[in-house]
Amino acid sequence: MKQHRNFLVWLGLLFLALLAIPTQTSQAADNTFKVGMEAGYPPFNWTQTDSSNGAVQIQGSSSYAGGYDVQMAKKVAQSLGKKLVVVKTSWDGLAPALTSGKIDAIIAGMSPTPERRRTIDFSDTYYKSQLVIIVRKNGKYADATKLSDFKGAKLTGQLNTYHYTALNQIKGVIKEPAMKDFPSMRVALESGTIDGYVSEKPEGISVTRANPNVKMLEFKGNNGFHTNPADTDLAIGLRKNDPNKAKINAALAKITPQERDQIMTKAVEQQPQSKSSGNWVIALLKQYGGMLASGTGITLLISMVGTIVGFIIGLLVGIVRTIPRSGSKARRGLLRVVDWLLSVYIEVFRGTPMIVQAAVVYYGAAQAFGWNMNRLAAALVIVSVNTGAYLAEIMRGGIIAVDAGQFEAAHALGMTHLQTMNKIILPQAIRNSLPAVTNEFVINIKDTSVLSVISVSELFFQGSTIAGQNFQFFHTYLIISAIYLILTFTITRILRAIEKHMAGPQNYNLMANQDQVSVPKNNPEV
Amino acid sequence: MENEKIITVAHLEKTFGDHQVLKDINLEVNRGEVLSIIGASGSGKSTLLRCINLLEQPTSGDIKFHDQSILTSDFDMTDYRAKVGMVFQSFNLFNNLNVLQNCVIGQTTVLKRDPEAAKKVALEQLDKVGMSPYVNAKPAQLSGGQKQRVGIARAVSMNPEVLLFDEPTSALDPEMVDDVLDSMRALAHTGLTMILVTHEMAFARDISDHVVFMDQGVIAEEGSAQEIFTNPQKERTQTFLKRYLQGGMR
Ligand SMILES: Nc1ncnc2c1ncn2[C@@H]1O[C@H](COP(=O)(O)OP(=O)(O)O)[C@@H](O)[C@H]1O
Ligand SMILES: [Mg+2]
Numbered sequence: 001m002k003q004h005r006n007f008l009v010w011l012g013l014l015f016l017a018l019l020a021i022p023t024q025t026s027q028a029a030d031n032t033f034k035v036g037m038e039a040g041y042p043p044f045n046w047t048q049t050d051s052s053n054g055a056v057q058i059q060g061s062s063s064y065a066g067g068y069d070v071q072m073a074k075k076v077a078q079s080l081g082k083k084l085v086v087v088k089t090s091w092d093g094l095a096p097a098l099t100s101g102k103i104d105a106i107i108a109g110m111s112p113t114p115e116r117r118r119t120i121d122f123s124d125t126y127y128k129s130q131l132v133i134i135v136r137k138n139g140k141y142a143d144a145t146k147l148s149d150f151k152g153a154k155l156t157g158q159l160n161t162y163h164y165t166a167l168n169q170i171k172g173v174i175k176e177p178a179m180k181d182f183p184s185m186r187v188a189l190e191s192g193t194i195d196g197y198v199s200e201k202p203e204g205i206s207v208t209r210a211n212p213n214v215k216m217l218e219f220k221g222n223n224g225f226h227t228n229p230a231d232t233d234l235a236i237g238l239r240k241n242d243p244n245k246a247k248i249n250a251a252l253a254k255i256t257p258q259e260r261d262q263i264m265t266k267a268v269e270q271q272p273q274s275k276s277s278g279n280w281v282i283a284l285l286k287q288y289g290g291m292l293a294s295g296t297g298i299t300l301l302i303s304m305v306g307t308i309v310g311f312i313i314g315l316l317v318g319i320v321r322t323i324p325r326s327g328s329k330a331r332r333g334l335l336r337v338v339d340w341l342l343s344v345y346i347e348v349f350r351g352t353p354m355i356v357q358a359a360v361v362y363y364g365a366a367q368a369f370g371w372n373m374n375r376l377a378a379a380l381v382i383v384s385v386n387t388g389a390y391l392a393e394i395m396r397g398g399i400i401a402v403d404a405g406q407f408e409a410a411h412a413l414g415m416t417h418l419q420t421m422n423k424i425i426l427p428q429a430i431r432n433s434l435p436a437v438t439n440e441f442v443i444n445i446k447d448t449s450v451l452s453v454i455s456v457s458e459l460f461f462q463g464s465t466i467a468g469q470n471f472q473f474f475h476t477y478l479i480i481s482a483i484y485l486i487l488t489f490t491i492t493r494i495l496r497a498i499e500k501h502m503a504g505p506q507n508y509n510l511m512a513n514q515d516q517v518s519v520p521k522n523n524p525e526v
Numbered sequence: 527m528e529n530e531k532i533i534t535v536a537h538l539e540k541t542f543g544d545h546q547v548l549k550d551i552n553l554e555v556n557r558g559e560v561l562s563i564i565g566a567s568g569s570g571k572s573t574l575l576r577c578i579n580l581l582e583q584p585t586s587g588d589i590k591f592h593d594q595s596i597l598t599s600d601f602d603m604t605d606y607r608a609k610v611g612m613v614f615q616s617f618n619l620f621n622n623l624n625v626l627q628n629c630v631i632g633q634t635t636v637l638k639r640d641p642e643a644a645k646k647v648a649l650e651q652l653d654k655v656g657m658s659p660y661v662n663a664k665p666a667q668l669s670g671g672q673k674q675r676v677g678i679a680r681a682v683s684m685n686p687e688v689l690l691f692d693e694p695t696s697a698l699d700p701e702m703v704d705d706v707l708d709s710m711r712a713l714a715h716t717g718l719t720m721i722l723v724t725h726e727m728a729f730a731r732d733i734s735d736h737v738v739f740m741d742q743g744v745i746a747e748e749g750s751a752q753e754i755f756t757n758p759q760k761e762r763t764q765t766f767l768k769r770y771l772q773g774g775m776r
Contacts, residue, residue, distance in 0.1 A: 409618035413632035414608035
């Protein structure tokens with residue numbers, strides 16, 4: 001019991017310590033150039049496991065980012081006299097990360113659209129792109145030469161991009177809902193749920209190189225999309241009034257068009273290819289085992305710490321909410337106010353999706369208070385507080401469910417309310433709530449996947465990254481599923497064993513002789 | 527040993543909502559005395575016991591422990607409850623603790639006894655009620671009679687000045703009643719002050735120094751065991767006893 005409690009205290013302290021760690025990047029803001037990118041959009045940017053071909057280590061990770069954007073970022077950082085830091089950020093998280101100061105620039109194949117210009121500023125162009133459509137090689141639209149050939153085709157594009165709005169130029173097209181990222185669209189195309197998706201040439205070259213079953217369609221002159229330079233040009237996203245803008249533009253101007261083409265050609269050649277020799281499971285594990293292991297570790301860490309801290313929060317809230325409403329008027333009034341606040345907490349966190357909580361807490365705290373949280377710490381806070389809200393009601397129910405006679409017997413012995421709770425009621429309430437805690441742990445293992453919105457590199461995030469590189473979507477996600485299943489299965493078994501252990505032995509040993517005062521071997525837990 | 531009053535109840539009233547359960551109860555308990563409270567179900571016996579150890583707050587009147595009122599706001603309730611033990615009809619053993627721990631926990635948390643010393647006391651008391659072989663058992667693994675004997679050992683381990691029993695054998699199968707009554711009889715012989723609510727009339731007659739008959743919230747008649755059981759004065763007492771005696775005394 002004592003060891004157990006020390007362990008919990010220790011964990012709590014560790015948790016607080018994590019909270020207190022400010023991001024290293026914000027402290028070292030003066031000599032680093034923090035660049036945000038998805039690291040999952042080859043050939044502009046991708047994730048790889050080593051530093052070959054001039055790749056740069058991703059902040060807070062053992063993986064590296066490579067690609068056209070990384071090479072550009074290096075040149076810009078050099079001209080600013082700063083050290084380049086690559087911050088892996090999901091597409092939708094890029095703009096908030098920039099405005100909240102978590103990154104200094106977006107170099108992620110992003111176009112300077114008027115909508116984006118409303119919130120952020122852009123440098124001059126660093127790459128000029130062209131829209132293409134990716135289709136199946138053996139599909140109905142493989143030989144299309146102009147947009148009107150796509151009448152009746154099911155097409156889509158990435159969410160929040162001009163690729164998707166460009167679909168409006170095709171008469172009679174069936175516009176499928178926009179998708180989150182390129183890996184999803186590639187899966188959709190291969191599985192036949194869509195006939196094609198709008199992309200840009202570099203991505204098209206990459207995907208056709210990696211997957212022989214798809215084809216990139218380019219359109220000549222007026223046969224293709226009418227595009228705005230604001231869209232096809234790729235530029236570096238900057239905060240408004242960034243004093244470095246002129247320097248950055250000067251740096252970009254020094255890179256000639258020929259040099260840009262060279263870098264792009266190299267990037268297309270260098271982007272990670274899947275090694276398809278032998279057994280695919282072994283090949284995949286060999287190539288990406290490290291990423292999968294670290295993703296599994298992070299998922300396990302977040303869900304375990306989140307469940308344990310959430311359990312402590314739930315327990316405390318449950319205890320406070322079951323304090324008897326007696327004593328002076330002031331005391332009762334205070335209890336009522338606290339109770340109301342706690343029920344607001346519970347309702348808010350149970351009533352909103354965790355993905356929204358994550359975005360609000362992580363980006364909101366930075367934007368509103370300039371409070372720059374460590375990504376992992378933010379994830380731990382969110383999962384803990386969320387779990388706490390669920391477990392608070394379970395613990396309260398568990399406390400109420402303990403027979404009133406247990407309270408009375410303890411009070412009759414002279415125990416205080418605190419002693420009664422500690423020694424008698426809570427051990428029973430906790431034991432009764434263990435199955436619910438197990439359940440919450442399993443849910444947390446799966447639900448940490450929504451934390452990809454704040455770019456925590458947990459298992460699902462790593463899986464998407466891998467699938468974005470090797471184009472083996474089904475295989476990768478199959479392995480991810482297997483890992484999730486193994487995790488949840490093992491943890492369920494372990495916690496069930498703990499439950500059994502807490503229930504104590506099925507039988508008791510009779511102490512030798514009825515008349516003999518026998519001293520039991522195991523000390524009482526007091 | 528002159529009559530030393532341990533508990534004095536004066537003009538005690540208890541009301542639940544607008545239902546008056548106890549009306550003008552007056553009672554004195556002397557050191558070493560066994561007081562039995564008898565009466566029909568619902569007459570207020572449990573409420574009286576629960577008021578005495580403050581599980582219920584009296585509505586008016588006073589209760590004194592030795593010479594001190596227990597109802598003043600600065601009264602040390604914890605200390606008092608440690609000195610006034612209680613044995614419940616439904617046992618209320620702590621389900622999360624084994625037999626030995628049940629008897630140790632009050633000593634260590636309330637009396638701040640050293641765990642080893644507390645264990646020794648607990649084993650002694652468990653032995654007296656014949657439960658020492660079961661120290662490792664959890665309450666759920668015991669029969670009702672065994673549970674109640676542990677309940678007695680738990681209360682006695684606190685070395686109380688007064689022990690309250692609220693129908694300690696009413697929830698038991700008949701064949702287990704005698705074991706519990708034997709334990710209580712042994713306790714009475716040690717000179718412990720006891721207040722006992724029971725329907726075991728023969729037992730009450732044998733061990734009580736004083737008997738109180740309650741009816742509808744008032745003390746209808748009181749006297750020595752002899753007076754109440756062999757020569758009751760009030761008609762209500764006679765009717766009540768007749769009903770129990772018909773069922774046969776154990
Ligand atoms: N907490 C309570 N709230 C309301 N009424 C109660 C409560 N406890 C006891 N009573 C009532 O008080 C009366 C006396 O109860 P009790 O003292 O348990 O009687 P006895 O123990 O003699 O059977 C009963 O009518 C019972 O319904
Ligand atoms: Mg009763």
